[in-house]
Amino acid sequence: MTDITSASGAPTPKRATELVAASLKRRRRKQARLKWIGLGAIGVAFLMLIILVGSLVSSGWQAFTQTHVTLEVFVDPEEIPLDRLPRGGFDDALGASLGKMLPGVDMSQRKVAKSVEKILSNGAQFKLRDMVVADPKLIGQTITMTVPVSDPFDQLNKNLIDRDTPEQHRRVKDPEIGYFDALKAQGAITKPFNWALFTNADSRFPELAGLKGALAGTFWALLTCFVISFPLGIGAAIYLEEFAPKNKLSDFIEVNINNLAAVPSVVFGLLALAVFIGWFGLPRSAPFVGGLTLALMTMPTIIIATRAALKAVPPSIREAALGLGASKQQVVFQHVLPLAMPGVMTGTIIGLAQALGETAPLLLIGMNAFITSAASSPFDSATALPTQIFIWADSPERGFVSRTSAAILILLGFLVAMNAVAIFLRQKFENKW
Amino acid sequence: MYDTAKTESALEQTETKISARNVQVYYGDTHAIKDVNVEIEDKTVTAFIGPSGCGKSTFLRCLNRMNDTIDICRVTGDILLDGEDIYDPKVDPVQLRAKVGMVFQKPNPFPKSIYDNIAYGPRIHGLARGKAELDEIVEKSLRRGAIWDEVKDRLDAPGTGLSGGQQQRLCIARAIATEPEVLLMDEPCSALDPIATAQVEELIDELRQSYSVVIVTHSMQQAARVSQKTAFFHLGNLVEYGETGQIFTNPEDPRTESYITGRIG
Numbered sequence: 001m002t003d004i005t006s007a008s009g010a011p012t013p014k015r016a017t018e019l020v021a022a023s024l025k026r027r028r029r030k031q032a033r034l035k036w037i038g039l040g041a042i043g044v045a046f047l048m049l050i051i052l053v054g055s056l057v058s059s060g061w062q063a064f065t066q067t068h069v070t071l072e073v074f075v076d077p078e079e080i081p082l083d084r085l086p087r088g089g090f091d092d093a094l095g096a097s098l099g100k101m102l103p104g105v106d107m108s109q110r111k112v113a114k115s116v117e118k119i120l121s122n123g124a125q126f127k128l129r130d131m132v133v134a135d136p137k138l139i140g141q142t143i144t145m146t147v148p149v150s151d152p153f154d155q156l157n158k159n160l161i162d163r164d165t166p167e168q169h170r171r172v173k174d175p176e177i178g179y180f181d182a183l184k185a186q187g188a189i190t191k192p193f194n195w196a197l198f199t200n201a202d203s204r205f206p207e208l209a210g211l212k213g214a215l216a217g218t219f220w221a222l223l224t225c226f227v228i229s230f231p232l233g234i235g236a237a238i239y240l241e242e243f244a245p246k247n248k249l250s251d252f253i254e255v256n257i258n259n260l261a262a263v264p265s266v267v268f269g270l271l272a273l274a275v276f277i278g279w280f281g282l283p284r285s286a287p288f289v290g291g292l293t294l295a296l297m298t299m300p301t302i303i304i305a306t307r308a309a310l311k312a313v314p315p316s317i318r319e320a321a322l323g324l325g326a327s328k329q330q331v332v333f334q335h336v337l338p339l340a341m342p343g344v345m346t347g348t349i350i351g352l353a354q355a356l357g358e359t360a361p362l363l364l365i366g367m368n369a370f371i372t373s374a375a376s377s378p379f380d381s382a383t384a385l386p387t388q389i390f391i392w393a394d395s396p397e398r399g400f401v402s403r404t405s406a407a408i409l410i411l412l413g414f415l416v417a418m419n420a421v422a423i424f425l426r427q428k429f430e431n432k433w
Numbered sequence: 434m435y436d437t438a439k440t441e442s443a444l445e446q447t448e449t450k451i452s453a454r455n456v457q458v459y460y461g462d463t464h465a466i467k468d469v470n471v472e473i474e475d476k477t478v479t480a481f482i483g484p485s486g487c488g489k490s491t492f493l494r495c496l497n498r499m500n501d502t503i504d505i506c507r508v509t510g511d512i513l514l515d516g517e518d519i520y521d522p523k524v525d526p527v528q529l530r531a532k533v534g535m536v537f538q539k540p541n542p543f544p545k546s547i548y549d550n551i552a553y554g555p556r557i558h559g560l561a562r563g564k565a566e567l568d569e570i571v572e573k574s575l576r577r578g579a580i581w582d583e584v585k586d587r588l589d590a591p592g593t594g595l596s597g598g599q600q601q602r603l604c605i606a607r608a609i610a611t612e613p614e615v616l617l618m619d620e621p622c623s624a625l626d627p628i629a630t631a632q633v634e635e636l637i638d639e640l641r642q643s644y645s646v647v648i649v650t651h652s653m654q655q656a657a658r659v660s661q662k663t664a665f666f667h668l669g670n671l672v673e674y675g676e677t678g679q680i681f682t683n684p685e686d687p688r689t690e691s692y693i694t695g696r697i698g
């Protein structure tokens with residue numbers, strides 16, 4: 001740089017060159033500073049993300065496995081007579097089989113028997129009942145079955161309960177630890193993948209609680225939301241962008257749509273409570289109402305995205321079609337809209353992803369109820385993923401701590417997947433003209 | 434100075450296709466076209482020349498009512514196509530544009546196949562009964578657009594994949610596929626290289642057999658080469674209109690002379 005400066009001829013250009021060289025230094029410094037600030041900002045954001053996901057994974061990964069115990073159950077005709085089905089002493093049959101595996105334990109003492117039975121999940125007897133009701137020939141036979149253990153023993157097995165804590169501060173007492181260790185020594189304790197997290201609906205017992213109900217509720221709510229907000233949003237956007245006269249009224253509508261996109265979600269929840277439930281008399285806690293509410297929030301996003309996509313279609317395409325004698329409607333539906341579709345889809349998916357994580361309006365319309373079956377239609381009571389997280393986060397049982405994190409991870413997984421689809425669509429169809 | 438031999442020999446008696454009387458165009462408060470009177474003849478190439486912003490494109494776009502799409506644009510006066518006022522409320526601009534085709538400055542093929550580009554106009558106007566007839570129209574239009582030999586083996590390829598000159602000839606073929614009576618061309622060669630320009634100019638000369646062609650151009654050589662009639666616009670006024678040979682060799686108005694000799698522009 002300096003070599004060239006000294007080599008240059010006449011004094012005036014030389015001076016200019018020097019000035020440029022001096023200013024160049026300053027400009028380079030500024031540019032470097034901007035670069036480092038930018039990198040720093042990205043670094044901080046990335047760190048936050050790592051902390052968030054890291055803490056979720058560290059507390060949530062345990063929920064993806066569940067401790068089970070494998071038992072040889074003698075389906076005792078005394079306890080479970082054929083003629084009383086589906087009633088019967090299923091819990092006693094299970095307790096007896098546990099007792100057989102623990103030779104030194106005196107199961108005739110009621111108190112001891114009770115504390116041994118505590119190892120089993122409350123769901124175990126129902127599992128046995130369902131098996132016997134489905135196949136009554138099992139009565140009198142000995143069957144091998146694997147059932148979940150109750151939450152405290154699951155925690156114990158996952159080392160989430162510290163054995164050194166004084167006994168009175170522990171949920172599992174010393175003799176119970178003894179029974180469990182004895183079972184473990186026999187190889188009866190296993191820790192397989194926790195399918196129940198996906199195949200069960202909510203339950204009071206953490207070891208039985210799953211997200212099936214929440215997933216079903218979210219599915220119905222998002223389906224309703226999509227079916228309503230997609231056509232309405234696109235229709236409104238096409239009209240406003242392509243057909244509406246540009247006057248005070250359309251300006252007013254445009255400003256209000258932009259405002260609508262910024263209204264806090266809890267307000268939409270209150271609106272839905274008053275209008276959909278209070279006035280129209282739609283059922284409380286129903287995903288259909290949730291979907292309607294979410295549609296109110298998604299629509300402005302879709303309208304704004306669609307208008308931007310329509311605006312981005314080059315005017316030359318419109319002129320080409322108009323010049324051939326296409327009507328306004330043919331221009332829009334045969335040329336402009338197909339070209340705008342990737343942008344519309346991207347906007348819609350981002351709108352739906354927002355709706356997926358929305359909690360406040362769903363709380364107000366009662367989608368945070370305790371519901372132990374998955375909704376089979378949009379009019380059944382249900383929870384949604386975010387409200388299920390809310391419910392679990394509020395539950396006192398320790399098993400729900402890891403399940404809450406696991407549910408958040410699953411929700412984030414859906415969000416990432418939806419955004420990935422949006423990015424894929426944008427890349428695939430970008431600038432084809 | 435300019436090669437006008439071809440155009441002079443081609444001059445013959447023709448009838449009026451478009452007749453504009455006292456046409457005024459306003460963009461909001463701007464008076465863009467001031468009292469233009471012109472008679473455009475059938476089976477003739479008419480060139481509009483003039484410096485940038487003189488209103489020649491604006492006037493061209495009045496002839497098929499493309500200015501309707503601009504909200505603030507207002508047109509007064511009469512423009513008669515075969516004696517009928519095209520700004521009459523009874524006239525549907527859609528029907529008018531099927532009769533008066535247009536080719537734009539920048540080649541603008543649809544992002545569809547070459548076949549679909551040509552077939553679009555006939556399809557929306559219902560010009561073809563059945564696939565065979567449509568195939569025939571597509572082939573005929575591509576042949577008249579002087580591009581058939583280059584694309585006949587890849588009609589399914591996207592029109593946007595062609596070179597600039599091919600795209601413009603595709604757009605011309607697309608415009609003539611609807612069997613228009615008038616073809617408007619808004620600087621059709623400004624985005625093309627000299628070879629492609631020569632091909633398009635040759636094509637324009639052939640199209641004159643069947644259509645009335647109106648071409649806006651910035652190139653005076655081009656106007657001299659392809660047109661029989663030339664109109665010179667300046668600041669929204671139609672300064673001079675007459676036979677191309679006369680405009681370029683012996684202009685009446687001093688402004689025309691200044692422009693064609695390069696003193697204003």
